[in-house]
Amino acid sequence: MINEVKLDEKDSRLTHRKKLKELSINPYGYPLPYKPNSTVDELKTKFENETNLNKEEIYIVGGRLLNIRHHGKSIFSDLLGVNHKLQIYLKKDELNEKFDIFKDYIDSGDLILVKGYLFRTKTNELTLHILDYHFLAKCILPLPEKWHGLKDTEIRYRQRYLDLFINPEAKKNFIIRSKIIKFLRNYLENQGFMEVETPMLNIIPTGALAKPFKTHHNTLGIDMYLRIAPELYLKRLIVGNFDKVYELGKVFRNEGISTKHNPEFTILELYQAFADLNDMINLTEDIISSLVYYIHNSHEIEYQEKKLNFNKPFKKISFPNELYKKGLDIEKLRNDKEYLEKIANELKIPRENRVISHVIDKAFDELVKPELWDPTFVLDYPVEISPLAISKSDNPLYTERFELFIANFEVANAFSELNDPDEQALRFTQQQKLKEKGEAEAHEYDHDYITALSYGLPPTGGLGFGIDRLVMILTNNISIREVILFPALLPKK
């Protein structure tokens, strides 16, 4: 009896590769015998509804083969493009030995360049009749299942490339993400904003209330921090006489990882000189509602099976009023230590974090945020949690600031920028006091920024968007990991 050689799928793919090399065929493509003159997507969109196909026109396209259907002396398969699949068709009596090589040594997932003409099968499927083909790269690992796709979230995130070419819905999220970013850039360029880049490596992490990642510069011998926001650098540019600037990029916050938080995420910040909070409200409404329309052709969309209405104007409410409706008095929190303790107890805030800023923030998150569904501007933020915004003229304990909430997410944050250097210095000092009292997320004191303000920052409107959350809402996802190509995961041991 002959010992049967037991092969698993990877072995058989490796054997196929070896056989190709023995036939002096490079499974990895170089050099290309001919260049592509079209793509799967182009052929599909151009000819999908075309009735007259010209067999004299030869197309050369590259792609990944999926679902090879052997049929004796003919073969059908699908060539995967970016958004479309194109069926290909091979006949033995035309390709001879190249047909046998295809039949015996090509596996699904392989990348090939094909050359042929378009025709329609009797089921009317647009198909490329192959006259010649060329190997581009061998896929030596087995693929996920063709019908159920790849469902294991861990593999989907760790090996996103598999997710992308196996699960079309996954790819769609990232295509929409790219469209959103492109829309925002176009919009801002059309409004006269200039895109700039400011440092990601900071000496002092500023511009937001968040914990930073720490790193070290070896030759300078100093600790540095990954930026938590570009804000203070961008305002220095307004001091430098630019009037409309924006930055779209990553910021890093050293906090918990969850379905709503990734340690690095994308933010858009813009600053407009000679403008104020009202200008930012108008700008925000226009950007968001026109973006939604651009993506969905409607101002009303579904998110998690509930309607979201993006028609202008958005709802506007006041931070202290909303908390007051919930039975919480910010004035009293400021003046009554016992009251603060009582509220902190109710909110289960740990003893070391019982600082006014923390309690206010937490109370809003717990009591008001869960009710903010349709786009809503929350105005009049307390000064304790708004160290970079100007105070309201009628009450210095509240600021000219808004946060925009959509579907319970904080999506945007804007204020009339504080431009009085003495007042800003005082705010920094107050933040240091909060820090001493146990507020881990107080704003750092930035002397260099005070110097910049001392040269004069004009009244300026500033606005920041959380891009990932915006993408989540527009792609109907509840996990941020579905809209970040490579989300943060623990290393696999």
Place this chain on the structure above:
RNA sequence: GGGCUGGUAGCUCAAUAGGUAGAGCAUUGGACUCUUAAUCCAGGGGUUGCAGGUUCGAGUCCUGUCCAGCCCA
């Protein structure tokens, strides 16, 4: 940081009450020149996340641990 759920073939999933780990797809061999989840015939493929424990016997029960998902802080 805490709680709950999960991890079984390449993938998607089964496995009653603790009693020989199965199916579909994929893969291998064969038939087939219009298939598209092709079809038909035949086969191979497993250290059940990892490390221990209980038991005559563990995918299943217990302890620890790793990773993921969900919820809470």
